[in-house]
Amino acid sequence: MLLFRQEAGKDGLSSYPHPWLMPDFWQFPTVSMGLGPIMAIYQARFMKYLHHREIKQTDKRTVWAYLGDGEMDEPESLGAISVAGREKLDNLIFVINCNLQRLDGPVRGNGKIIQELEGMFRGADWNVLKVIWGW
Incomplete structure (x- = not known):
């Protein structure tokens, strides 16, 4: 924790993940501005494109996106x-941490964000698996 948000040195750990600082770990800087889900979706879609056109063997790859409710x-x-x-991206997994927080205050809604997100994802034709307080 001593190096958290200490980006000036080589060993610092940014509060926002970025491949420039940790190139062997992060592939995309997602931050909490709503760009992470979009980048993950289009990465999964592009991998399908490469596979279907026999450009690259990507059929055994999966895109994992770790996101927050904010x-x-x-x-x-x-x-x-x-x-x-709509694109049937079965090579994409979202893991969403629902902690009711975002950078600019609490997450909107009535405190039932898990149910709200479940309804939105099911409505968009996703398979939803809820893990609350572990297994």
Whole structure:
């Protein structure tokens, strides 16, 4: 924790993941502005494109996106999830941490964000698995 948000040195850990600082770990800087879900969806879609055109063997690859409920509260994020359902992107997994927080205050809604997100994802033709307080 001593190096958290200490980006000046080589060993610092940014509060926002970025491949420039940790190139062997992060592939995309997602931050919490609603861009992470969109980038994950289009990465999964592009991998399908490469496979279907026999450009690259990507059929055994999966895109994992670790997101927050605050990030999923962004209009860009919720607007993009229908693309994944429509395109049948079975190579994409979202893991969403619902902690009712975002950078600019609490997540909007009535405190039932898990149920709200479940309804939105199911409505966009996603398979939803809820894990609450572990297994």
